[in-house]
Amino acid sequence: MLLKDKVCVVVGAASLRSIGFGVVDLFVEHGAKVVAVDLAMNDATLADMKTAIEARLQRSVLLDGLQCDISQPEACDQLVRDVVQRHGAIDCLVNSAGIVKSTSLLDISFQELDLMLQVNLKGAFHLCQSVLKAFVAQRSGNIVNVSSLAAQRGGGLVGGAHYAASKGGVLSLTRTIAREFGHLGIRANAICPAMIDTPMLDGLSPERLNDIVEAIPLKRIGTTRELAGACLFLASELSGFVTGATIDVNGGTHIH
């Protein structure tokens, strides 16, 4: 058990097909006290998540859930207060919340750009700022931000320029946190996924998906569990000397 009794907040976890849920599932398996968070979190969703994990692990598990819109700074502060009140501390934040649009650059409206940045970049910023207040008081803590291949290769296989720009901001934010808070024992790392089997890929036609998979060295799309494995490494002491790093989970799609 790599996260025994660690309090881990996983944001972006309301869909059973999401990366966030894959992280929740693996972290619970490794003994963490997990708080699953999402804009769309509710009692029914939380119950479904718990049932799915218990069926797989063949044992009963504890799972906490909270609703939060990360684009609202007050909501992020409230989330952190609620978690600390319920669990006494926060050991790790995994931020996997995000939205995607594939609109081409000249067609992106002000409103669409604003929403993309509001959720993906400012949301990550608010969340990190809120949790860092608790981490500074604790003199410990660990952040894992889910960015994207789009931030590295100049646009996504799915997302447009606004998505890529928002995810590039998440990389810069993560590296800055690592540099600014490292002396307190606080770590921050990013993961850049590509082509992980979640609702985010639902918009791709079978032909387009085929073409993309043909160009992936491993010749397949990835699973949420494979992405969760990288999060587990970064959240655990296995990666104790790793901070400011970016881990690619992309089947070799982008090798640099």
Ligand SMILES: NC(=O)c1ccc[n+]([C@@H]2O[C@H](COP(=O)([O-])OP(=O)(O)OC[C@H]3O[C@@H](n4cnc5c(N)ncnc54)[C@H](O)[C@@H]3O)[C@@H](O)[C@H]2O)c1
């Ligand atoms: N699936 C991929 O191949 C892929 C590739 C690159 C990056 N990513 C990134 O991985 C992360 C997870 O995506 P996913 O593939 O699991 O898709 P997903 O749509 O299943 O998960 C995203 C979750 O974020 C939640 N969310 C959206 N806005 C929110 C808000 N304002 N506050 C709180 N929660 C909010 C959604 O409700 C959803 O449950 C995203 O940041 C995405 O950009 C995914």
